Amino acid sequence: MGCRLMPAVVLLLLLLLPSSVEPAAGGRRQYDAIFSFGDSFTDTGNNPVVFSWYNVFDIVMRPPYGMTFFGGRPTGRNCNGRLVIDFIAQSLGLPLVPPYLSHRGSFRQGANFAVGGATTLDSSFFHAGDPPGASPFPLNSSLGVQLQWFESLKPSLCKTTQECKDFFGRSLFFVGEFGINDYHFSFGKRSMQEIRSFVPDIIRTISMAVEKLISDGATTLVVPGMIPSGCSPPILLTFADADADEYDSNTGCLKEPNKIVMLHNSLLKDALQKLRKKHPDVSIIYTDLFRHISEMVRSPEKFRFRKDILSVCCGGSGRYHYNDSVVCGDEGATICEDPSKSLYWDGVHLTEAAYHYIAKDWLSTINLSARASS
Template sequence: FIAQRLGLPLVPPSLAHNGSFRRGANFAVGSATALDAAFFHGGKFPLNVSLGVQLQWFESLKPSLCRTTKECKAFFGRSLFFVGEFGVNDYDFCFLTKSVQEIMPLVPDVIRTISTAIERLIKHGATNFVVPGTIPSGCAPPVLALFPDAAPAEYNSTTGCLEDINKLGMHHNLLLQDALDKLRGRHPEAMIVYADLFGPIMDMVESPGKYGFEEDVLTICCGGPGTLFCGDEGANLCEKPAARLFWDGVHLTEAAYRYIADVWLDSIDSPARESRYQLVR
């Protein structure tokens, strides 16, 4: 939706054969983490599509886009780099074996990995960045399903979200914004913008009717019953996806993503607003 509003073509996947990437490439992969797969090997982690791997794909693609240092600095200097959102998968995989308190010390490592990746891109000539924060995972249906025995006091009485898990996300976002401030200080030539995912999603969770969503906002449109995933034979599909916030529990619906894109783009020309979902520094 951001590309459409800016009048740009949809960004093709970087591994597409015979693709043209002069106007953008998408390196994203489902379930990608910030931390390398080696960190998760104790949990038999099945994937190897971390932020580091995606950077390697970018560096492999680079020679097809520019050749000399001067040419690359000019090309990437007028490009926009979206870095993330990273972190949510790192934490979600840890929820399988660890408590929120055990995961909290991992946050600085995730932030450091994101910050290092941005500096690596700057060395290639990148100067324009959008870096999204993480989502309120305590509201995500798959995460809620992981904790069926949570005590009533662990849920927000208004939204039904798990409070401690959302506080983990807010902690991540606080440290990420601090890290981006430091990057701006070290690289004044770079434009590094933090993009808030947490706030717009919580707005939709707290006031679903305002955005055209049904009141049972924490239910998914595609998936179930039981452990059936969206796309599995026999999985349920809601009649009105545009009236739901969550598509499959992991991803939001197009209606939700359109609203988030509008919030981000509209905020470019308006004064920065402090999120209501911000931990105190």
């Protein structure tokens, strides 16, 4: 999701915010930069540019977005505070990864190309047959487009092939969590069988992107798997008329969307394993979202979350405290008393507290991989 372009003064203040975390122990920083591709789970402020023309996306530039960490100043993040990428940058002693489309400073310490609503496949795949102007996402910010943005940035970072390989070899790359919007745009519009049929295309596109970045010099890449879509409030409402046997009785999540996600994650792991064999000197790290969110849904008390775990913190009235008519940021929306007690912030997106739990595990996985390759 996105919004209007921030005033220059506000944007400058946001970009100058301190990370508030000391560099990782051991003297020299583990990485010199972070480059990230993805969607709204990773977007740190590209949406205000991409969707500045479309008023519905103003919501993420209104309170209460940013209330938990950014002092009530919305940053373009679909969250009450920090995202996984923010926690990782802070823990590695790097600044918060600046959004490529709105940052006017240096990208020597990284760039974030992620855009809310971004798909893996080209956006034309999802809008084939739509009448002109029918789609709320006519701008293409797919994985391929984000790679083009990265390509256009490269000359400002390095001049020769060897210089690029040296620079990107000291950088950490994130490729994902691609797939969320590909499936979520399709649920309720295409049959489950048809959605299953293009899962391999999505995996192939992600794999090709990883291969491309390796050819540019990347030696450490983090590739996240998919969230359990069947536990996501917007998807639960898409299939609000589902029969009781279509839900997991232990979690209240829908079985079929989660089966498609599990297929995606399984094929992604297989593809990454093939890439590891092809590039033995490159660290390709799979990180989990499905397992973490599923565990939070099954055992909310373990994470000090509320029992009504599938309800969003900020939204309108109705089932799961979510509806399309009144969304978080709207005048009629309400917010839970303590966002740190919720898993979901405004719909599919998570709270800062949830992202924090996930980031801790990802950091452990990244650090283990770094030690294994050293």
